[in-house]
Amino acid sequence: MEILEKEKILVxxxxxxGDAVLTLPLIQEIKRAFPSSSIDVVCxxxxxxxxxxxxxxxxVIAYDKRRTQKSVGDxxxxxxxxxxxKYSRVYSPHRSFRSTMISYFSGAxxxxxxxxxxxxxxxxxxxxYEKNIHEVARNxxxxxxxISDNKWRILPLLEIPGExxxxxxNLKRELGGKKIxxxxxxxxxxxKIYPALxxxxxxxxxxxxxxxxxxxxxxxxxxxxxxxxREFNEHVKSFAGRLNIIESVALLKHASFLISxxxxxxxxxxxxxxxxxxxxxxxxxxxxxxxYNKKSKTLSFDDLNCxxxxxxxxxxxxxxTFECGFKLLPEIVxxxxxxxxxx
Numbered sequence: 158m159e160i161l162e163k164e165k166i167l168v169x170x171x172x173x174x175g176d177a178v179l180t181l182p183l184i185q186e187i188k189r190a191f192p193s194s195s196i197d198v199v200c201x202x203x204x205x206x207x208x209x210x211x212x213x214x215x216x217v218i219a220y221d222k223r224r225t226q227k228s229v230g231d232x233x234x235x236x237x238x239x240x241x242x243k244y245s246r247v248y249s250p251h252r253s254f255r256s257t258m259i260s261y262f263s264g265a266x267x268x269x270x271x272x273x274x275x276x277x278x279x280x281x282x283x284x285x286y287e288k289n290i291h292e293v294a295r296n297x298x299x300x301x302x303x304i305s306d307n308k309w310r311i312l313p314l315l316e317i318p319g320e321x322x323x324x325x326x327n328l329k330r331e332l333g334g335k336k337i338x339x340x341x342x343x344x345x346x347x348x349k350i351y352p353a354l355x356x357x358x359x360x361x362x363x364x365x366x367x368x369x370x371x372x373x374x375x376x377x378x379x380x381x382x383x384x385x386x387r388e389f390n391e392h393v394k395s396f397a398g399r400l401n402i403i404e405s406v407a408l409l410k411h412a413s414f415l416i417s418x419x420x421x422x423x424x425x426x427x428x429x430x431x432x433x434x435x436x437x438x439x440x441x442x443x444x445x446x447x448x449y450n451k452k453s454k455t456l457s458f459d460d461l462n463c464x465x466x467x468x469x470x471x472x473x474x475x476x477x478t479f480e481c482g483f484k485l486l487p488e489i490v491x492x493x494x495x496x497x498x499x500x
Contacts, residue, residue: 164194167239167263169249169256170204171222173345174402175446176292177204178424180250181211181313183296187248188213190300197242199235199259206402210315222255236262249274250296252286269299292445310449313428317407325407332394336500338368339412339431341422342385343378343397346470348439349418351482353381357388358487359416359494364392366499371412372397373405373422414498416490423448432498436490438482439474441465454497458484 166187170180177200188196195215198208205219220226220235232255239259247265249256252274260268261279270280277283284298294309302309329337340363342356360370370389372382374397382397400408402425409415409429417423417433419440426433426448433448437457440446441464447455458464464481466474474481 164191164245165243166191166194166196166246166248167199167242167244167260167265168196169199169247169259170251171199171201171220171253171256172251173201173421174204174207175421175424176250177207178313178421178428179292179446180296181207181213181315181428182293182309182311183248183250183299184211184213185311185314186297186300186302191246197244199239204402207315210317210403212314212316232258235259239263248299249280250299271295271299288445289443290445291447291449293449295445312430312450313424315403315406315428317403321404321407325404325411328396328408329411332369332371335367335369335392337412338363338370339373339409339415339422339426340370341373341378341415341417341420343374343381344418344420344470345377346420346439347472348466348470348474348479348481349420349437350381351418351436351438351485352479353385355482355485355487355490357385359490360385360389360393362487362491362494364389366494368392368413370394371408373400373408374398413500416494419446426450426453434490434493434498436485438479438485439464439466439470440468444468452497454493456485456490456493460484 197216198214199218200208202219202221205217208214208217244263244265247260247263247268249260249270252271254275257276268280269282271286272283273286294304297309344350363370370393372395376398379398382395386393386395406425406428409426414432415426417435419437423433423435432452435448435455442455
């Protein structure tokens with residue numbers, strides 16, 4: 158394949174925030190391979206902010222496939238917009254029918270996708286989708302990257318504007334001089350959410366260990382996080398729904414560690430490069446979405462015939478017991494924090 162002096166490259170990732178974060182190392186390595194080239198990203202509006210602050214990304218094309226742009230006509234307009242950009246290379250870690258169509262109709266001379274993508278034969282290069290490796294390593298297969306010897310452990314990078322840094326520093330000063338522990342109690346998947354009653358016990362332990370606890374999450378987590386905050390008179394504050402993605406990363410940079418469900422905040426902590434304790438209820442770390450920086454840990458009660466019940470999660474436990482959450486007792490979490498995280 159001919160490599161142009163200046164390639165025009167498109168990356169397609171229209172999945173949720175966590176998947177978007179785990180696509181950044183791929184984009185960074187594409188930029189390293191083609192340093193003089195431009196890289197654009199097609200994504201959903203919810204993750205556009207993330208990609209706009211990625212130093213390797215030049216332009217973001219937001220595609221609202223679930224709401225304002227879900228018609229066939231809207232999709233055709235997107236295809237025409239992409240084709241008019243005249244990309245020379247397209248990489249698609251997203252495996253949907255629409256992503257394949259965007260890639261195929263782009264007119265690019267080189268396209269790369271996974272061998273389990275919808276209509277995978279339309280890609281010029283098909284990488285093997287390996288279920289038993291980390292998502293970052295899987296994505297790097299799209300550029301035939303050598304993932305041996307942990308070479309794939311590339312942390313995602315974001316540029317945080319000075320005004321956001323100053324805003325978060327002001328927020329930190331309002332919390333006093335205590336060490337900060339971050340907790341992300343929510344998820345869009347209900348069976349990934351560690352029981353709120355258990356989270357409260359863990360937070361009591363953190364407060365007793367002289368930490369100020371900040372709760373982070375999106376707007377969908379405001380009620381859950383607000384309810385937890387109201388259980389404590391002081392030393393616990395919810396920022397769920399109050400901070401955007403970049404502000405949340407900036408806040409995490411001030412935290413000693415994060416406790417999170419198997420959800421997007423775990424991956425935001427990889428950008429901040431802080432230790433994470435990720436709690437797995439209905440899912441398992443072997444799916445490939447675990448924290449992978451130094452000192453991070455995972456906890457999962459795996460001695461259950463029903464676990465894992467699905468790669469994403471459900472709105473409620475399929476067998477109505479939610480043992481995967483309830484059997485991961487708060488004292489187990491607190492012991493793990495004491496042994497590996499508390500300083």
